[in-house]
Amino acid sequence: MHKNSSENPLVPQIVEVVKIIDETPDVKTFYVRDESGVPFNVMPGQLAMVSMLPIGEGMFSVSWQEEQDHLEFAIKSVGLMTSEIHRIEVGQKLGVRGPYGNGFPVEKCKGKDMLFIGGGIGLAPLRSFIKYCFKHREDYGKIQIIYGSRSYADLCFKEELFELWPREKDSETFVTIDKPEEGWEGNVGFVPAYLEQLNPDPANKIAVICGPPIMIKFVLQSLEKMGYQDEQIITTLEMRMKCGIGKCGRCNIGSEYICLDGPVFDLAQLRQLPPEW
Amino acid sequence: MKILKKNQLDTLWERLARNAELYLPTQKGDQSGFFSYKTLKPEKDTLMLDALNVYLSPKNIVLPQTEMMYSFTHQGQEINLEEVYEDPTPRIIFGLRSCDVKSIDRLDTVFFTRGFVDEYYRSRRENTLLILNACYHPGPNCFCEAMGLSPRESESADIILHDAGEEGYIWVANTEKGRELTGNIEDILEEKEISYPQPRPFTREVDYTGVAEKLKDMFSHPIWHPLSDPCINCGICTYVCPNCYCFDIQVKTRGEEGYRYRCWDSCMYGEYTMMAGGHNPRETGMERFRNRFLHKLEFFTERYGEPLCTGCGRCIAVCPTGINIIEIMEKAKGVEPSA
Numbered sequence: 194m195h196k197n198s199s200e201n202p203l204v205p206q207i208v209e210v211v212k213i214i215d216e217t218p219d220v221k222t223f224y225v226r227d228e229s230g231v232p233f234n235v236m237p238g239q240l241a242m243v244s245m246l247p248i249g250e251g252m253f254s255v256s257w258q259e260e261q262d263h264l265e266f267a268i269k270s271v272g273l274m275t276s277e278i279h280r281i282e283v284g285q286k287l288g289v290r291g292p293y294g295n296g297f298p299v300e301k302c303k304g305k306d307m308l309f310i311g312g313g314i315g316l317a318p319l320r321s322f323i324k325y326c327f328k329h330r331e332d333y334g335k336i337q338i339i340y341g342s343r344s345y346a347d348l349c350f351k352e353e354l355f356e357l358w359p360r361e362k363d364s365e366t367f368v369t370i371d372k373p374e375e376g377w378e379g380n381v382g383f384v385p386a387y388l389e390q391l392n393p394d395p396a397n398k399i400a401v402i403c404g405p406p407i408m409i410k411f412v413l414q415s416l417e418k419m420g421y422q423d424e425q426i427i428t429t430l431e432m433r434m435k436c437g438i439g440k441c442g443r444c445n446i447g448s449e450y451i452c453l454d455g456p457v458f459d460l461a462q463l464r465q466l467p468p469e470w
Numbered sequence: 471m472k473i474l475k476k477n478q479l480d481t482l483w484e485r486l487a488r489n490a491e492l493y494l495p496t497q498k499g500d501q502s503g504f505f506s507y508k509t510l511k512p513e514k515d516t517l518m519l520d521a522l523n524v525y526l527s528p529k530n531i532v533l534p535q536t537e538m539m540y541s542f543t544h545q546g547q548e549i550n551l552e553e554v555y556e557d558p559t560p561r562i563i564f565g566l567r568s569c570d571v572k573s574i575d576r577l578d579t580v581f582f583t584r585g586f587v588d589e590y591y592r593s594r595r596e597n598t599l600l601i602l603n604a605c606y607h608p609g610p611n612c613f614c615e616a617m618g619l620s621p622r623e624s625e626s627a628d629i630i631l632h633d634a635g636e637e638g639y640i641w642v643a644n645t646e647k648g649r650e651l652t653g654n655i656e657d658i659l660e661e662k663e664i665s666y667p668q669p670r671p672f673t674r675e676v677d678y679t680g681v682a683e684k685l686k687d688m689f690s691h692p693i694w695h696p697l698s699d700p701c702i703n704c705g706i707c708t709y710v711c712p713n714c715y716c717f718d719i720q721v722k723t724r725g726e727e728g729y730r731y732r733c734w735d736s737c738m739y740g741e742y743t744m745m746a747g748g749h750n751p752r753e754t755g756m757e758r759f760r761n762r763f764l765h766k767l768e769f770f771t772e773r774y775g776e777p778l779c780t781g782c783g784r785c786i787a788v789c790p791t792g793i794n795i796i797e798i799m800e801k802a803k804g805v806e807p808s809a
Contacts, residue, residue: 201589203719204540204554246542246549246730247723251746272746286549406749433745435719435735438586442716442735443742445761446751447689448769453585467689467764469751 202438205244205288206232211263213283216349217342220314221279222267225287230262233292237299237321238429238457241266241291242437245281249274252434252452254318255292258328264289267317267349293437294456297322297401297427299329305399306334310412312384312404313342316349318429318456319403327361336361337393341369341384341408345377367391385411388419395421402428413460423461430456430463430470446470472652472659474631475638482658483507483564486651490560490599493531495524504528504563519565520633522609523782527570527712528563532594533577533734539590539719541729556593562651565603565631569614569782571624573712574600578626579774580715590732599647602627606667611783613796616676619780622669637664674796678767678777681799685768689760693805697798698759700791705736707785707793713766713778716742737762763798 212224226232234257235241241255243266251274256265270279278287299322307326311319319338326333338358342348348368358366369380369387380387384404400421402412409428416426432444432451439453447466449455463470474482486492492507497516503526505515518524538555574595581591605612605621614621624630628648632640641659643652652659688694708714718735721728735742738758744750752758770778779795786794 201554201556202586203588203590204551207549207551247544247721247728249721250719275746282547285547286544288549288551431745432751433743435717438588439584440580440586440588440715440717441719441732442737442765445765445769447764448772469689469757 202290203436205242205246205250205290207286208232208264208289210281210283210285210287213281216267216351217347219270219279219347220267220349221270222265222350223278223287224263224265225289226263231257231264232289235264235292235321236296237325238294238297238318239292240294240434240437240452240456241289242293242434243268243278244288244290245274245277246288248277250288250435251275252293252437254321254429254456256317256321256324258321258324267314267320269314291437293452295454297325297457298459299325302399303332304334304397306397307336308393308398308400309336309338309340310384310388310400310402310404311338311340312408313347314349315402315404315408316340317403319401320350320353322401323358327358327364330362334363334397336364337391338364338366339369339384339388339391340367341371341382341387343371345370345374383411384408385415388412389415392419395419395425398425400426402426423464424459426460427457428460428463430458471661471663472641472643472656473634473638473662473664474641474659476636478638478658482655485655485658486562486564490562493528493561493563495519495521495565497521497524501525504531504566519603522605522607522612523567523569523784525710525784525788527573527710527782527784528566529570529573529577529712529715531561531563532574532598533591533715533717534594536731536733537590539730539732541727543727545726556589558593558597561594561598562601563598564601566600567603567605567614567782568619568621568624568627569612569780570712571600571602571627572614572617572619572780573782575624575626576713576770576774576776576778576780577715579776583774599628599651600626601629601631602644604630604632606633606669608670608672609783610673611786612672612781613674613676613783614781615672616678617777617779617781618678632666634664634667637662640664640666676781676796676799677803678799681802682768682771682777684802684805685764686772688802688805689764691805693801694756694760697763697793697801698756701738701755701759701793702791703738703740703755703758704790705738706788706790708736708738708762709734710784710788712782712784713780737765763795766795767799767802 208225214222435441439450444451493504495518502524541552581588643649
């Protein structure tokens, strides 16, 4: 009656946390791997289920680049499982299963200028795509990144934002925080306003958005105003998930399952769905 | 043709139960459903071979209300996955109706297709044999034909029984599995030519034609407010529904040991879509009600080509506030196209 099966997509693989980075007061990035390296390969924008086995599972955007021997999860502490995972230390064993979801359309975006617009922890999925573009630099045109958070302390991935990405050729990184702060010389204001001020030309461009729902809503309005077509705008959706394989039911919007058919949709696809996103 | 005399039923069940878990439609106290033959107490329980329908569908036999997924131990930072539980016990469901066979078909569609196979479901389903009791006298809430299935035929039933009254059941082996089982019990069956019973008409007129297309443009229609007003989101419709398959995954931990299990969930409950941080895309009862009926009548049809309702009528029979899926279809059809 009982047997072990590694083919069962609902059973996690055990990995070890090999590094933990404090990104902000409530965001940490966890590097995980098993003895052989990564338990599976992932494409930018895909998801994986992380298990604190005795506590719970949660679905997160997972980041991996070809040369890496580990997966990265940037996790914000907001609920039961995420606050527990913020307490663990290097050496902790976790479960992971995946990868799930469609990921960003990296092929379709080839030859395009890329505009990434992120807010808060929403930079995590964008970051995998941004790093993928820099790695395959010749496949993509100009790369612009607009990112904002509540305060300087709340900005994720500071080394990449302020050191690494600005040095990449034919790229621009724009960072904003919500309110003025001592020592901050960059832009102050919300992401949609900053976007309108920068006013990036829609010609031959794909805009990729991820952030809190309210930011996404206003960024979509701004992009529309600036002349972006629905097919040029890509975003990722969030829903509660349990299985990750399109069976357990809860992450549907209309007839689409966010875990399987998403999480990435372009605006033309989203407009076909009931307005529940 | 092969005939199973009714006085042979006990012999048949006793034989079938030797090598498989056999389930029969039974009334146990206030509850009726498909219960294991081994647990039947003749002095207390009543067989419900003629019922349309027993309250609980047989879905729990292929998708248990609660099932263990895997167990683990943890100590300090270490975690060991101990066992993965898949359950290939052979099972026979005797006397289920066409609506319930079709609903198992739909579960197959969900759990076997679209990229991932659910191994827990597969291990049960592949070892389950279905003996259909064809319907000749539709019940007061029955509308299976309107949902695109035949009450007396089914591709997925392994054996089909036609109740010819005192003559017994006409026994038709319908699949390879069904023919194999028939071969093993052939000595109980008789060879005789008798006529099939005369079917009686349905008592309810229902027409699903055009409902999915109509609902496609009705997500934001105000009709969902009056339709959902009586609903108390109790979830009983989702538990008795043979098609509802949503599940939750939870963990039980005691000391250094624990296991993960899954259990039926219901889209009627707020927690179903409640995210960490508090955002809930279907916060109100109306939104959950709307999602349930759209899932059954539109979304599932759009995704898989058939509705997620097989017309068994259970939800109509058990709803404490009188919500009726047939009326919802009728009202949707009555809405002005411009609205």
